Amino acid sequence: MSKEVKAQVVVLGGGPGGYSAAFRAADLGLETVIVERYSTLGGVCLNVGCIPSKALLHLAKHIEDAKHTGAQGIDFGAPKIDLDKIRQHKENVIGQLTGGLSQMSKLRKVKVVTGVGEFASDKQLKVTDNDGQVTVVNFEHAIIAAGSQSIKLPFVPHDDERVWDSTAALELRYIPERMLILGGGIIGLEMGCVYSALGAKVDVVEMTEQLIPPADKDIIKAFTKSISKKFDNIMLNTKAAKVEAKKDGIYVTFEGDKAPEKPVKYDAVLVAVGRAPNGNKIGAENAGIKVSDRGFIEVDKQQRTNVSNIFAIGDIVGQPMLAHKAAHEGHVAAEVIAGKKHYFDPKLIPSIAYTDPEVAWAGLTEKEAKAQGIEYEAAVFPWAASGRAIAQGATDGFTKLLFDKNNRIIGGAIVGSNAGELLGEICLAIEMGCDAEDIALTVHAHPTLHESIGMAAQIFEGSITDLP
Numbered sequence: 001m002s003k004e005v006k007a008q009v010v011v012l013g014g015g016p017g018g019y020s021a022a023f024r025a026a027d028l029g030l031e032t033v034i035v036e037r038y039s040t041l042g043g044v045c046l047n048v049g050c051i052p053s054k055a056l057l058h059l060a061k062h063i064e065d066a067k068h069t070g071a072q073g074i075d076f077g078a079p080k081i082d083l084d085k086i087r088q089h090k091e092n093v094i095g096q097l098t099g100g101l102s103q104m105s106k107l108r109k110v111k112v113v114t115g116v117g118e119f120a121s122d123k124q125l126k127v128t129d130n131d132g133q134v135t136v137v138n139f140e141h142a143i144i145a146a147g148s149q150s151i152k153l154p155f156v157p158h159d160d161e162r163v164w165d166s167t168a169a170l171e172l173r174y175i176p177e178r179m180l181i182l183g184g185g186i187i188g189l190e191m192g193c194v195y196s197a198l199g200a201k202v203d204v205v206e207m208t209e210q211l212i213p214p215a216d217k218d219i220i221k222a223f224t225k226s227i228s229k230k231f232d233n234i235m236l237n238t239k240a241a242k243v244e245a246k247k248d249g250i251y252v253t254f255e256g257d258k259a260p261e262k263p264v265k266y267d268a269v270l271v272a273v274g275r276a277p278n279g280n281k282i283g284a285e286n287a288g289i290k291v292s293d294r295g296f297i298e299v300d301k302q303q304r305t306n307v308s309n310i311f312a313i314g315d316i317v318g319q320p321m322l323a324h325k326a327a328h329e330g331h332v333a334a335e336v337i338a339g340k341k342h343y344f345d346p347k348l349i350p351s352i353a354y355t356d357p358e359v360a361w362a363g364l365t366e367k368e369a370k371a372q373g374i375e376y377e378a379a380v381f382p383w384a385a386s387g388r389a390i391a392q393g394a395t396d397g398f399t400k401l402l403f404d405k406n407n408r409i410i411g412g413a414i415v416g417s418n419a420g421e422l423l424g425e426i427c428l429a430i431e432m433g434c435d436a437e438d439i440a441l442t443v444h445a446h447p448t449l450h451e452s453i454g455m456a457a458q459i460f461e462g463s464i465t466d467l468p
């Protein structure tokens with residue numbers, strides 16, 4: 001016997017897109033149901049993504065910082081690492097946040113139905129729980145927020161417990177003596193920083209000519225120079241051609257510019273080659289929803305699919321696969337359903353690698369500006385000229401702003417300590433349509449790292465001509 005539930009809005013998936021949409025819909029007075037297969041809300045981001053990785057990166061940063069104070073007169077000695085306590089700390093952080101979401105959904109009277117959801121039609125979602133019990137949700141509107149999952153490679157033995165995806169890497173099963181990060185994108189590099197700080201020797205293999213391919217070359221050149229001190233071997237223009245699980249290790253054969261001659265033995269391999277959307281796993285065809293071969297669901301600027309009462313948001317609708325994009329799209333979908341005229345049309349979606357050092361960019365990159373034929377000029381402030389960076393041993397960084405022919409800021413990027421936090425000012429400047437003078441005339445506190453943004457604008461304006 002199946003149960004029946006009625007909803008003005010059903011949200012499929014309880015990640016940052018899904019819960020943001022559901023809470024907004026409930027706040028606007030709509031009777032809302034979230035369908036989530038796991039027992040906690042928060043999705044990838046809170047449970048196995050953004051939050052646990054940042055909890056571990058925070059600890060890794062302490063270890064790295066403590067390594068470098070010896071030369072300045074304070075020696076902390078080698079860190080004593082208790083993996084059980086670290087795991088507990090990470091679980092506490094997740095628990096605090098997912099517990100908060102559960103409270104927030106109760107406060108708003110958002111009903112959570114636990115189980116795997118599949119569309120039965122454009123008015124019905126069938127939810128099956130772990131015991132095979134079925135709940136049918138009869139809905140007026142649906143918001144699909146079913147997210148994405150790690151991509152698996154056909155030549156990799158993913159069932160071997162020494163071959164990890166990001167979720168397995170976050171479990172901190174053990175600290176491998178030697179580890180390979182397969183894929184030089186943000187997720188792999190963040191985990192590489194964690195394991196390197198915990199004592200693993202880390203290699204990275206990346207098929208293209210640079211780490212973090214979407215970011216600009218100059219930014220990544222500075223980043224790679226700095227991160228090379230932490231990682232053993234960064235193999236660019238190189239690919240893993242064969243991965244074999246043997247009793248004594250995972251053997252990887254490489255091909256390309258930096259390929260070692262013989263297979264290399266690793267104690268763990270993290271496969272971080274991107275994420276694939278879950279569009280083909282939700283019975284979309286039963287509701288007539290168009291899904292691309294790769295599993296993405298096409299939407300318009302109001303997040304509406306080709307079926308007029310069904311919306312989609314977050315990773316499942318396309319790149320960039322980021323939590324803040326999902327949440328904003330969620331608000332738009334909920335507001336449109338509630339009758340508001342609202343569009344998802346931001347000037348920028350910021351990207352941040354929370355590595356050490358961090359890499360952050362927003363608006364147009366130089367690559368994008370060139371591809372779009374936009375005339376621009378870049379202004380760069382190197383942190384080697386920043387008093388604050390010198391005082392805290394962070395001179396590896398730099399700040400870059402891009403201005404169009406009307407001197408309006410169209411993009412910006414930072415590599416260095418806390419780049420992700422510093423990026424906020426650039427995001428606001430782009431969204432508000434600031435020009436170089438607005439930024440240059442803003443009094444930035446001294447000595448700060450955000451001063452570098454004001455300085456870059458002053459360099460562009462010509463009010464600073466020489467740097468120390």
Ligand code: FAD
Pocket residue numbers: 012013014015016017018035036037038042043044045046048049050051053115116117118145146147148166167187278281282313314315316321322323324325326354
């Ligand atoms: P998800 O968070 O994937 O949520 C989808 C939810 O739907 C899941 O809970 C899933 O269980 C549920 N679901 C799926 N199918 C069904 C079904 N059929 N029935 C019921 N439930 C279903 N982004 C950032 O912005 N900043 C970061 O620092 C960052 N770090 C990351 C680190 C890692 C290791 C990873 C893997 C990702 C990271 N991301 C980060 C990306 C971020 O997690 C995603 O972009 C974000 O979670 C997408 O949100 P979403 O709501 O679209 O989907």
